[in-house]
Amino acid sequence: MSKRDYYEVLGIVRTASDGDIKSAYRKLAMKYHPDRNPGDKAAEEKFKEAAEAYAVLADTEKRSAYDRFGHAGVGAGAAGAGFDPTIFADFNDILGGLGDIFGFGDLFGGRRRGGPQRGADLRYDLEITFDESYAGTETTIQIPRQEACETCSGSGAAPGGGPTVCPQCHGAGQLRYQQGFFTVARTCSQCRGAGRVITKACQTCRGHGVVPKQKKLSVKIPAGIAEGQQLRLAGEGEPGSGGGPAGHLYVVVHVQRHPFFRRDGNDLYCEIPVHFTTLALGGHTRVPTPNGHDRLHVPEGTQTGSTFRLRGKGMPDISGRGHGDLMATVQAVTPRKLTREQKHLLEQFAKSLPEQEFEPRGESTDHEDRNLFDRVKDIFG
Numbered sequence: 001m002s003k004r005d006y007y008e009v010l011g012i013v014r015t016a017s018d019g020d021i022k023s024a025y026r027k028l029a030m031k032y033h034p035d036r037n038p039g040d041k042a043a044e045e046k047f048k049e050a051a052e053a054y055a056v057l058a059d060t061e062k063r064s065a066y067d068r069f070g071h072a073g074v075g076a077g078a079a080g081a082g083f084d085p086t087i088f089a090d091f092n093d094i095l096g097g098l099g100d101i102f103g104f105g106d107l108f109g110g111r112r113r114g115g116p117q118r119g120a121d122l123r124y125d126l127e128i129t130f131d132e133s134y135a136g137t138e139t140t141i142q143i144p145r146q147e148a149c150e151t152c153s154g155s156g157a158a159p160g161g162g163p164t165v166c167p168q169c170h171g172a173g174q175l176r177y178q179q180g181f182f183t184v185a186r187t188c189s190q191c192r193g194a195g196r197v198i199t200k201a202c203q204t205c206r207g208h209g210v211v212p213k214q215k216k217l218s219v220k221i222p223a224g225i226a227e228g229q230q231l232r233l234a235g236e237g238e239p240g241s242g243g244g245p246a247g248h249l250y251v252v253v254h255v256q257r258h259p260f261f262r263r264d265g266n267d268l269y270c271e272i273p274v275h276f277t278t279l280a281l282g283g284h285t286r287v288p289t290p291n292g293h294d295r296l297h298v299p300e301g302t303q304t305g306s307t308f309r310l311r312g313k314g315m316p317d318i319s320g321r322g323h324g325d326l327m328a329t330v331q332a333v334t335p336r337k338l339t340r341e342q343k344h345l346l347e348q349f350a351k352s353l354p355e356q357e358f359e360p361r362g363e364s365t366d367h368e369d370r371n372l373f374d375r376v377k378d379i380f381g
Helices: 007-008 018-032 041-057 058-079 085-094 132-135 276-281 340-352 371-380
Strands: 121-129 139-148 175-181 184-186 211-220 230-233 249-255 261-262 269-275 283-289 292-297 308-309 326-333
Touching: 007 018, 018 041, 041 058, 121 139, 121 211, 121 292, 211 230, 211 249, 230 276, 269 276, 269 283, 276 283, 276 326, 283 308, 283 326, 292 308, 292 326
Parallel strands: 121 249, 269 326
Antiparallel strands: 139 211, 175 184, 230 249, 261 269, 283 292, 308 326
């Protein structure tokens, strides 16, 4: 009996994508799986046929050869054996996680569930001040986590009575048996894949091998660290099981807001009050920085809202490569209480100013020769 076309078997067109091939095979595998059709030889043959088609079409080289030469192009590997067992290495993925329901999570000697497992990662949220983020600091934190039981050294067994070989799987962690046309390996239910069982549990950890504890750790905060950045303390997470490595501890840093500075990247922004006389006549003013004060030259005729850049006065780069800049915006300060003499002087000064001094700069209209007060009069009458 001649073999059916593999594309016909999976019910797809020859231009089908890898995703289409996988999806089509998944549907057939679910429909004709031996566990869903016990004792049905016809369903078993269709399942086998679909597996063979998928083994070829899911492999780029085999598919290319099949497209050119048909069944002869893939040789006896597909025609003789019927299917390639290695396709079941990702069988659970193909079934969308349902492979374990059918007992095929460990098909053909897959990874034992009871083997070494890496410990879980932990997270710790740490709040620091703005000054600490600028200069860097070192602090001590205390974290709750699971640690290996000292009584049983993490074995979970009572002292003097360590784990013994599982009597059901004889230490293999798996039970193998024939199902349909291939051999199935399932995780041992008694030892859960560990290959060993505890006959007498440790009273301290109750057989778990770990106990809850509080541990103090020293954490170095690098200068320039920003809000939301995290530090990784390798191996300071939960302990692993079965000899697996411990997880990591991630310290997430939160920086308190500063009442004066605003951060953007490594640059800092601030507003500084300046007397209007300094803006008009020019002069100097002091600008606060995270590292003291700096002297800023204010040119004559500076307008309120002007921004000056103080290079290298921002936040340090966390990698140690220089600093950002400080952007200082000047804001004019209007005096609230004036003496009679000061008022008189300002009045005299105001009278000496030409009206066009208040003309908006850069404005171009049909009435350029008219001053601001004339335009206001036109609007309000």
